[in-house]
Amino acid sequence: MTSASLKNDFNQDLLQFIAASPTPFHATDEMARRLSEAGFERLYESDHWQLEVGGRYFVTRNDSSILAFVHAGEAFAETGIRMVGAHTDSPCLKVKPQADIKSAGYHQLGVEVYGGALLNTWFDRDLSIAGRVTYKDASSEPCSCLVDFKAPVAVVPSLAIHLDREANRNRSINPQQDIVPVLMLAESGDDTSGFAQLLAEQLKQHGSGTAAIAAGDILDFELCLYDTQAPALVGVKREFIASARLDNLLSCYVGLQALLAADGNQHRLLVCNDHEEVGSASACGAKGPMLDQFLQRLLPDVSERMRTLDRSIMISADNAHGIHPNFTAKHDAQHGPVLNAGPVIKVNANQRYATNSETSGMFRLLCQEAGVAVQSFVSRSDMECGSTIGPITSAEVGVRTIDIGVPTFAMHSIRELAGSDDAFALKHVLELFYCRPLRLGQSV
Ligand code: ZN
Numbered sequence: 001m002t003s004a005s006l007k008n009d010f011n012q013d014l015l016q017f018i019a020a021s022p023t024p025f026h027a028t029d030e031m032a033r034r035l036s037e038a039g040f041e042r043l044y045e046s047d048h049w050q051l052e053v054g055g056r057y058f059v060t061r062n063d064s065s066i067l068a069f070v071h072a073g074e075a076f077a078e079t080g081i082r083m084v085g086a087h088t089d090s091p092c093l094k095v096k097p098q099a100d101i102k103s104a105g106y107h108q109l110g111v112e113v114y115g116g117a118l119l120n121t122w123f124d125r126d127l128s129i130a131g132r133v134t135y136k137d138a139s140s141e142p143c144s145c146l147v148d149f150k151a152p153v154a155v156v157p158s159l160a161i162h163l164d165r166e167a168n169r170n171r172s173i174n175p176q177q178d179i180v181p182v183l184m185l186a187e188s189g190d191d192t193s194g195f196a197q198l199l200a201e202q203l204k205q206h207g208s209g210t211a212a213i214a215a216g217d218i219l220d221f222e223l224c225l226y227d228t229q230a231p232a233l234v235g236v237k238r239e240f241i242a243s244a245r246l247d248n249l250l251s252c253y254v255g256l257q258a259l260l261a262a263d264g265n266q267h268r269l270l271v272c273n274d275h276e277e278v279g280s281a282s283a284c285g286a287k288g289p290m291l292d293q294f295l296q297r298l299l300p301d302v303s304e305r306m307r308t309l310d311r312s313i314m315i316s317a318d319n320a321h322g323i324h325p326n327f328t329a330k331h332d333a334q335h336g337p338v339l340n341a342g343p344v345i346k347v348n349a350n351q352r353y354a355t356n357s358e359t360s361g362m363f364r365l366l367c368q369e370a371g372v373a374v375q376s377f378v379s380r381s382d383m384e385c386g387s388t389i390g391p392i393t394s395a396e397v398g399v400r401t402i403d404i405g406v407p408t409f410a411m412h413s414i415r416e417l418a419g420s421d422d423a424f425a426l427k428h429v430l431e432l433f434y435c436r437p438l439r440l441g442q443s444v
Contacts, residue, residue, distance in 0.1 A: 007424045010257070011241065014423055015231040017253045018243050022130040022226040024064035024088035024274045025146050027249055031066050031256055031272065032058060038260050040068060049297055059294065063132060063144065064088060064274035065284035067294055068259060072267045077304055080311025081267040081295075082434050083399065084258065085286070085389050086251035086318065087276035090244070091115030091412045093122060093179065095129065095223040099195045107186040109154060109195065111179065111225065115277030119173045121414040122225075126152030127181060131223035133203060135213045142219060149202050152228045154181040181225060199223075227414050239340060239420050246408055246416040248276070251317035254406075254423050258430035268434045276318075276389050286389035292397050311440045313359060314401040315433060316390030317426070319418070320344035320377045322407030335378045337407035340419030342373035343426045346388075346403040354390035359402035362438060363429070370432050372425040375407065400440070 001009075021027035035058045036042060043049055043059040051057065051071055058068040065088060072079075096110035109129075113119065130148040137143040156179050161167050173179060183198075200215040231243030241250075252272045259270045275285035282288050299305040323336030337344040345360045346353040360376075367374040379385040390403035406422035 007421070010424045010427065011233060011420055013257075014241070014250065014253050015233075015243065018231045018245055018249045021088075021245065021249055022128070022148060023092075023132075023146075023222075023224050025132045025222075026130060026148065027088040027252060027272070028060050028064050028066045028274075029146060031068075031252065032060060034256060034260070035068055045293075051298060061290050062274060062282075062284040063146075065272060065290055067269065067271045067290065068256075069270075069294070069298070070259070070262075070268040072265050074265050074267070076267060076299060077307035077311065079266060079437070080308055080313065080440055081269050083269045083271065083291075083312060083314040084255040084430055084433070085270075085291075085314055085316045085393055086255050086272045087248045087274070087280075087286070087389055088252060088272045089115070089274050089277050090247060090249070091117035091277050092224040092226065093117070093181070095131075095195075095221065095225070097220070101180060102186045103180075105186055107183045108180045109183055109225075111181060113175045113179075114224065116412050118410070118413045119175065119179055120171075121410075122179055123156050123158045125155065125414060126228045127154040127156070127225045128152055128228045129154065129202075129223050129225055131221060133199065133213075133221045133223075134219045135203075136217045136219055145203070145213075147199070147203055147221075147223075150228075153198075154183050154225060156181050229415070233420055234417075235420075241418045241420050241423070242415055243418075244414055244416070246418050247319045247411050248317075248405075250319065250408075250418060250423055251405060251426075254427045255317055255430060257427050258434055261427075261431050262434035264435040266434060266437070271393075273389060280389060280392050286392045287396060289396075291393065295397065309397065309399050312399050313362065313438070313440060314390070314393060314397075314399045315363065315430065316354065316388060316393060316401055316403045317430070318388040318390070318403065318405045319408040319411060319416075320346055320405040321386075321411060322409055322419075324409055330380070330383070332378055332380050335376055337375040337377050339407050339409070339417070340421040341407070342367070342375050343404050343422060343429065344407050345374060345376045346390075346405065347376060347378050348385045348387075350385070351391050352385040352387040353403035354394040354401035355403050356400070359400055362440075363402050363404060363433075366429050366432050366436070369436070370425075370428045372429050377407075 040056045053073040093111040101108040196215040273286045280287040394401035409417040
């Protein structure tokens with residue numbers, strides 16, 4: 001197989017992964033499925049664990065965060081653990097608990113904005129609904145399953161320009177009023193067409209459980225709207241990937257593929273957390289104890305754990321801002337990453353990124369050895385810098401960390417754009433990171 005066809009296969013599978021992952025629950029489920037297929041053993045946090053040399057494991061929390069680990073057999077304190085981190089969530093519209101709204105003869109769905117969504121991109125899209133539903137099962141116990149409506153069942157129509165002549169100059173979006181999706185025409189006197197009834201019908205067709213669930217048995221739900229337009233390779237030479245949730249399912253996929261491909265004597269770990277887009281402070285978020293508690297169970301001896309962490313390193317992978325040809329002034333002139341010119345090292349003097357010279361030096365060395373070009377990003381000194389799970393994980397766990405990611409356009413749009421070379425290139429670098437011995441914690 002040529003490397004062009006390997007890259008194409010990789011990108012096609014990436015597109016399928018994203019399409020199968022409309023919510024963090026589905027992304028976690030899809031990663032768990034792929035890990036199980038590859039022979040990883042599922043652990044449950046409620047069980048007693050017996051982690052063995054040579055074992056390959058994964059564990060989930062809240063059905064929306066996942067951690068995979070390869071116990072490579074070498075003593076931990078000598079080699080440390082190679083970690084890659086990413087996040088499973090993306091900005092979106094979430095369905096409110098009392099979702100049914102009737103207005104002007106239409107049945108609508110109350111929604112709340114999750115994270116820093118670019119709201120104007122949600123208009124005039126063919127939207128569907130997916131997420132987790134908790135219901136009362138046959139033995140009157142609470143039980144959860146995933147659901148995906150799959151079909152385009154909702155739309156947020158724009159207001160016509162004739163009714164707002166200022167639209168192209170200064171239309172703003174009120175998230176309470178202006179982006180309430182339309183589901184269908186409301187039939188007068190019909191009380192059976194409420195959202196709970198629709199949800200019960202969908203659970204019958206597309207739910208992950210087997211038993212039929214009556215509308216009255218639905219206890220609660222966490223549902224997101226998503227765009228049904230399939231991810232695609234676009235551009236004259238198909239040099240771009242256009243898709244929802246590239247931030248950060250692209251990095252989840254790249255980390256997973258690198259983990260599955262890697263071999264050798266290094267302990268390898270991948271953690272993909274939910275709730276990054278809302279600050280990571282949750283039981284399953286990067287500011288929560290998930291990774292730290294895993295390390296405590298893996299290495300109960302405090303001294304051994306501390307020594308292991310001193311030899312460990314985390315690559316936090318989350319997309320970077322590519323320099324936009326229409327808005328070049330938004331970047332520092334010296335630091336404008338270009339799509340398809342390689343992964344980006346993200347640096348911030350105020351620790352919005354966890355990168356330091358030691359970790360970025362290590363990453364540059366890996367890129368050199370993998371034959372992959374590398375770029376760097378620093379935000380303009382007169383602009384606020386974003387952040388990610390890197391500095392949070394580093395502060396929580398105490399592991400040296402680097403923040404990197406592939407350059408993208410339109411971050412937090414309903415359809416983002418990345419380069420079709422960069423994800424594949426990053427996979428090679430992360431695979432090398434997972435395999436290659438590195439001398440860490442021994443400064444001279
Ligand atoms: Zn992100």
